[in-house]
Amino acid sequence: MIVSFVLAALLATSVPDVTLADVERRFAHGSDTVFVVNFWATWCRPCVTELPAFDHLARTSGSYSRPIKVVLVSLDAASDRSTKLEPFIRKRGMSCEVVRLNESKPHLWIDRVDPTWQGSIPATWIVSRDQRVLYEREFTQQELHDTLTQFLKSSPR
DSSP: HHHHHHHHHHHTTTTOOOOOOHHEEEEEOOOOOOOEEEEEOTTHHHHHHHEEEEHHHTGGGGGGSOEEEEEEOOOGGGGGIIIIIHHHHHHTTSSSSEEOOOOHHHHHHHHHTTTTOOOOOSEEEESSSSEEEEEOOOOOOHHHHHHHHHHHSSSSS
16 A cells, blocks of 8 residues: 555656657647746756745646646756656655656757757746747746736737
């Protein structure tokens, strides 16, 4: 019985690999949804510092005028998935969806996200059906809320 609970907990924190195309396909399926996509890594101190703001956003997303989906896109190495990334997510009890980006040529996928992106993290991509904005900075909970509120005002339904 205990083994099944442990196994269920381990499976619940399994972090799948995705490509940028996989992430972008999600945008097409959420016609009224605003996606808040945060690029981060467990080894990035500013990224780790801001993660509670994204987790809070995921937990309170129902309080906004439109559906909000928070996706944390880890840039951790594939070899660190089971030893660092998944234990990190389990330990913090993150409620956001977490995926690991499986792209081998950053100079290509970074430009697809936003040609002005220098590639530094944390970086947050807010995407709606008709608008995409990249923020190459760290957010506090209040700054994230204010930025998303402003985005929603400027993005027609």
